[in-house]
Amino acid sequence: MRAVVQRVTQASVKVDGEEISRIGPGLLVLLAIAEGDTEEEARWTAQKCAELRIFEDSEGKMNRSLLDVGGFALAVSQFTLYGDCTKGRRPSFACAASPEKARGLFEGFCEFMRATGIVVRTGVFGERMAVTIENDGPVTLIVERESREKRGELTEGQREGRENQGER
Secondary structure, three states: OEEEEEEEEEEEEEEOOEEEEEEOOEEEEEEEOEOOOOHHHHHHHHHHHHHOOOEEOOOOOEEEOHHHHOOEEEEEEOHHHHOEOOOOOOOEOOOEOOHHHHHHHHHHHHHHHHHOOOEEEEOOOOOOOEEEEEEEEEEEEEEEOOOHHHHOOOOHHHHHHHHHHHHO
């Protein structure tokens, strides 16, 4: 799962010329779901975004999180963050999750952020959107967590399966 996180003074999303979401100070999160991502990555990424200390304290240091400042989040699904431009001139999106899988994990990410107490607004999944931002700072970060599979870790079920095979 990959997120481009931008600290904003305001941001909005339009679909077909109609504004559908707007936030004041907070974070714009452009979120891409990879093939192999699970609810675990959605939860981790949401928590990380909510707790990133990228807002200034009274001394001008980035010591406060979105939770600390009571800011908003605008989450926009953007599969193109998984565009691979290493070969040819046309990006490959083979690493991006299918729309069906991505929709569920995008919605899960938003729910996990809301569970922290953050007001989350969204774009419209799968639609062509016009995103307007006023970047504050500018502060732009990439937050990324690979799936267990890509990290080379086994899930509980995989571990059990291997243990059972060893018992035979």
